[in-house]
Structures are given as C-alpha cells and as structure tokens.
Amino acid sequence: MSDKQIHDHVLTFVAAGHETAQNTLSWTLYLLSQHPHVRAKLLAELQTVLAGRTPTLDDLPALPYLESVINEAWRFYPPAWRQARMALEDFELDGYHIPAGTIAILSQWVVHNLPDIWGDPENFRPERWDKQQGQQIPQGAYFPFGLGPRICIGMPFAQLETKLLLATILQRYVPQLAPGARIVFQPLVTLRPRYGMPMRLEANDTLIPVAQEV
Template identity: 85%
Template structure:
C-alpha cells in the first residue's frame, strides 16, 4: 500500500472555480484528444475541486481493468447516479462482491449455445425490415436500426413477438433514454426541455408494468420459453439465494437499454463508414456475394466472412459504442512512478486508446485489413476494448457480435445505404456515442442480389 501520495500528473489549469468543466461537458471528444496530445501518458483535470486522473496507455487499461480490478469501482458521480435511477441494480451499476455474485447468476443466460440460438430471430427480423423499405427512399438509419434491434432484443429477452407491443415499449424506452443527457437525467425528471416529467414517469411505468407482469407470469408457469428471462429464472433454482423480482427486473432492463443502444449505434456508424469508404464497401460486398450469393446468412457462414468481422471490429475502433469509463480507487496505488491516493477517480477512454498513432500506425484510416489474423498479435491488450476488459467486460458482447454481423450481412445483400448529401452528422457523446441528428441514408438497391426478399426463414 502506498503511504506517501505524490502530486498528481500535470494537466490544464482550467477556469477559476469550475476548472475544465465546460470542456469536459460540452466538447469532451476533442478535449480528451487534446489532453493526450499535450500531456502524453497521464494528465490531471479538475472539475470544480474534483481532480480526475486521465490515463492514456494500454498498460494503464490492463492495470485498472484486468490486473487490479478489485481495487477500483465505478465512482458515484452524477452520470452513474442517473443511470442507477433508471436501471436500478443491474450489472451496469452495481459493483464489488454484489456484482460478482449477480454476474455469476446471470451468466448462464448468455451461454454461447443460448446466444447462438437467436441467430434465426435476428435474420428473420432483418428480412422483415428490408421488406418494409422502398428502393431509393431516404430513411433515418439510426431510427430504423433502433427499432430493428429493439424488436430482436424484446423477442430474445421476453419472447414477445407483437409489433404493437414492441412499438409501445420502443416508444417508452426512447422517451426514457432520450429524456435528457444521462449526466443530467435526475434534473430532467424535474424539468427538461427534452421530455416532460409526466412523459418520463409514464414511460417508466409502461416498462416496469410490462417486465414485472412477465416475471409474475413466468414464476407461475415455470416454463422455459427459450428467452433470457426464462433462463434467468431457471438458472437461480439451484442457488442458495434466488434473485428477487426487482433484481431480475433491473437486469433485464439493463440488457434491453444497453443491448439495443449498442447495436443500433454500431450499425448506424458502420453504414456511415461504408458509405464514406467505397473501396471497403466493394470488398465487403464481394465477400458477401462469394460466400452467400444472395441468401440469408446463417451461424455457420460467419467463420467464412473474415472481412465482415474486420469491418465491424474497425467500426468499433473508429466509433466505440462506449467511449469512456471511470474507476475510483479503494486504496492507494502506484502507477508510472506516481503514488495515487485512495478515492482518486480515473478516466479511461476507448476514444483515445483506439486512436493512438504509435499503436495503430494510421488510426485516421478506416482499414479493416488491420484485423487480419496475422496482424492481431501486434495489437497489445488494452489498446482495444470496445466492450471493456476484465471481470466487468460486457456480458452481452457475444450477443452484440453475432447480431451486428448477421444484420449487416443480411441488409447489404439487398440494400447499400448511402449517406444523404449534405446530411449533418454530429457526435452526441453521452453514455454511448450517438449520431445526434440521426443518420439519413438513401437505400440504393444491391444489384448483385440473387434470391428475392422473404419475410420467412
């Protein structure tokens, strides 16, 4: 244990009283990069009187997330309080022994065999979305992907296949998630320009009524309907202490919110990147044509589509769904010759690590070839962590990997989305990295398609 803390690394002086609050809140992406470029490995930023330690090297990521994870917890800042207000005690918001115990109970619901069984659902719903589109029409791809991924996660979590029910839930989640920036969600429930308090409360009640109603129904019947909720209820039967209805509610609510938000952003940004890089798009379309020849992709096809995987990995490098995370030290620790006191909050950023020139060579270039198997050993652990690392790595990562591959391959077999001219694409860095004004795209027909669009599998 460190006994004599030393001064924290240098950083920007900031403004009187508020420090670097305005930069941190209103231009965080640019601010983070400026910090790394100016100060190098580490920097200290003051938000008011609160010092934040920024760490910018892969070995730092390993130190916090994989080598010493038990000394660091998620800090109780405004952002986490806001998430907890909405998500309750799900895996995203709990910590320590409680997190480890709950994750062990939840893990069977995301076993590979269970996740793989959802592949047909994913492609079927993608086909139904395609069938609703018109060639050369302009759609908001962000909204389209939000609805599609919410349908998929509602089906796989709850076995709900009602379009009307999904639309109702989708509206409720959209109101709650978009009710205000996560860092000010508590304030937004009192008075918000985004959504009224009444709207937020009604949306929350809609979600709660639906989830608790299903839990009650499943506890009575004790049936395994093949969804995650059934697996959660069955997985705990051999446990000495079962989960309460509230714990199950909070877990599935976290899965819905995080699951469809991550997938919709990934797909939106990937379509955007493909529209901006025609040579990458052409190579991907050629691979899809060679392997699939216009048919619906299956689970067995995915190992034969390495460039598809490279495109998605590179998309996550370019625009990571979660672009920063924070940890607070429970005990003093030593890093880079600095003795850091307990209670210090450290910021780790995928946005920075995924773009370090000395690691990636040409990080500004969208180059899926960097993910070829022969290049993988050159990427150090900690340089790439779109879903986190260590014991808190996102439990839904296999689900997201499967879903994004299947949906991208299915859609591109029929349509090649092209960004609408003069579209305004602006980052909205909240908990995830969203396109602030959506993603308007024209649906250009893929003329290499062989098989017709079908809504059945």
C-alpha cells in the same frame, strides 16, 4: 439473485445490446458509404459465402472480413467513448501514486486513436484486424465495450446482432449518405450521431439470385 436483480439485469442486457447495436449499424453504414472499396470487398465476401440467403449464426466463422469491418468501425467510433472506475485501494501506476477512492476516467476514443499503437489511426482500414497479416495490437489498447470483470454485459449480444443485421442489409442494399446530412457527434453515455444518420438504401443490383423453393 432476487427477482428484482434478475429483472434489472435483463433490462440492462436488452437496453445495452440494443443501443450499442443501433449505434454500430449507424456508424458502420456511414463508414461504408465513405469507403466504397471496403464495401465492395465486404460484399464480395458476403456473396461468396451466402449467395443471397439470410445469414445464420453458423455462417459467421466464414465471414472474417465482416468481423474485421465491425471491429474497425468500433475502433473508429466506439459504442462507449469513455468509462470511469474507482480505485478500491491505493496503487502505483507508472510512477504515480493513486489513492483509494480515486476516480480514473479511461477514454476509448483517445486510446483507439493513438498513433504509437495504431500507426495510421485516421485511416479506416479493416485489414489491420486480419488474423494472419494484421498488426499486433497490445493488450488493453482496444476496449470498445470495456475490459475486465465489468465489461459490458450487452457485448456478445451486440456483436452477434450487428454481424447478422449488417450481412443481411448489405446483400440487398447499397448504403449512401443522404445529401446534406449533418454528421455531428453526440457523446453521451454512448457515442451517437446528434442528428441521426439519414441514409439512402439503393437496391443492390449485383446480388446473386437464390433459387426459391416452390
């Protein structure tokens, strides 16, 4: 690649990872504030595994419910709510002829809320992602960052960043939606809260103390 291509790829990676992580944290904290039983279950996992210390990359495999909560938040409020692709050649799809050059728009927001696939899409239920007891999700039914060779380049960065940040925040604070907050969607390139996400972070008194080195 040329120097300009490398420069442009790096900027895209940082911008995409930053914005998706920001939106994920905003919507996930909002959902946790509205579902205290989910928050309590997640906090119990964090305290059992981390006992108050800062999470690292090596801790993530031992935090399956954390991953389930974020996956469900992405189903509820996908970072990208729709995407478009151009057909490079003619093809047939479910009885329809799609000529080359056609722009096809796919909406994560729509597919992630289809009752035929999810059963109860209106319910925020991280347990659906449990690898042992969760529901079977058809291929292509879940694509918060897109699918295929053009999947979002910032996805791995966003996944890692949001898990570590959320685990760190929740061990220290209980997120509560600020009184009078207006939660309105702003569906631009990403799905943002139009008026921000004003949260009140209350001290978490249930935090297990960690012995400090002297």
